[in-house]
Amino acid sequence: MPTPIITVRDVGVDLGGNPVLRDVGLTAVPGEIVAVIGANGAGKSTLLRCLAGLQSPASGELDVLGGPPRDDSAFWRDVVLVGDEPAWYPGLTVREHLELMRAVHTPPRLEVDAALGLFDLERRADASPLTLSTGQRQRLSLANALLRPSRLLLLDEPERGLDSTFRQHLATILREYATAGGTVIMATHDLRLAEATLARQIVLTDGHAADGRSGNEHMADGHPRSGHPGDGHPGNGRPRDEHPENGHPRDEHPGDRA
Numbered sequence: 485m486p487t488p489i490i491t492v493r494d495v496g497v498d499l500g501g502n503p504v505l506r507d508v509g510l511t512a513v514p515g516e517i518v519a520v521i522g523a524n525g526a527g528k529s530t531l532l533r534c535l536a537g538l539q540s541p542a543s544g545e546l547d548v549l550g551g552p553p554r555d556d557s558a559f560w561r562d563v564v565l566v567g568d569e570p571a572w573y574p575g576l577t578v579r580e581h582l583e584l585m586r587a588v589h590t591p592p593r594l595e596v597d598a599a600l601g602l603f604d605l606e607r608r609a610d611a612s613p614l615t616l617s618t619g620q621r622q623r624l625s626l627a628n629a630l631l632r633p634s635r636l637l638l639l640d641e642p643e644r645g646l647d648s649t650f651r652q653h654l655a656t657i658l659r660e661y662a663t664a665g666g667t668v669i670m671a672t673h674d675l676r677l678a679e680a681t682l683a684r685q686i687v688l689t690d691g692h693a694a695d696g697r698s699g700n701e702h703m704a705d706g707h708p709r710s711g712h713p714g715d716g717h718p719g720n721g722r723p724r725d726e727h728p729e730n731g732h733p734r735d736e737h738p739g740d741r742a
């Protein structure tokens with residue numbers, strides 16, 4: 485079994501005086517895709533924010549890439565968070581946004597032309613992002629995220645604004661990212677997308693996590709049943725990993741995110 489790059493143990497989060505996450509556990513290994521599903525308000529985004537170190541847990545322990553999520557450039561060079569739409573530079577075109585990302589991150593996973601092609605943005609390459617449709621802007625957000633090298637993708641509803649054809653295409657892109665050794669944690673309402681990526685599914689219900697297929701209450705610590713990361717099998721509810729370090733809060737750092 486590969487060493488997990490994410491270990492979440494008994495994490496609890498309170499927001500506005502209310503418990504949002506309770507006793508949540510999760511592990512993920514390189515090459516694995518985990519889909520976090522659940523109703524509106526179930527705590528999916530909050531869990532992602534914890535993994536990104538943007539939300540401090542009230543209790544429990546978090547280990548991401550060998551330590552607590554931390555607000556430094558080394559952490560953000562390995563981790564990409566795609567959540568709310570980023571601020572676009574009004575004076576730069578779609579291509580120039582990608583070139584900016586390409587210039588900062590070396591070596592890139594994708595060259596700019598390849599990213600434009602993969603995300604079907606060639607015909608809008610010289611347009612301002614502000615003139616794109618919602619789905620086109622989401623494709624640009626994802627292109628920015630996938631162009632740069634990373635080890636962990638945190639995606640909050642990546643399907644937002646995408647048509648059904650592109651959602652299936654996105655599943656292929658994410659599978660390829662995982663096959664190359666990357667790990668994806670995505671909050672999603674699109675079960676077809678989750679299934680198309682062969683993701684292990686974690687269900688959040690009222691802040692509690694359970695394996696999507698076994699339904700073990702309070703247990704989201706599933707490893708792939710076959711031992712092959714990202715093979716799409718549900719977790720088996722093994723005991724949680726030992727001795728992860730405590731997570732520490734840090735401020736949001738949008739400049740380091742896609």
Ligand SMILES: Nc1ncnc2c1ncn2[C@@H]1O[C@H](COP(=O)(O)OP(=O)(O)OP(=O)(O)O)[C@@H](O)[C@H]1O
Pocket residue numbers: 499500504522523524525526527528529530531671
């Ligand atoms: N800053 C905040 N203060 C108080 N409560 C908050 C805050 N942010 C989120 N919450 C509450 O925490 C709960 C979980 O929110 P979260 O955004 O994590 O849910 P979600 O599962 O991602 O929902 P959705 O599917 O609608 O995106 C919700 O009940 C929400 O109202």
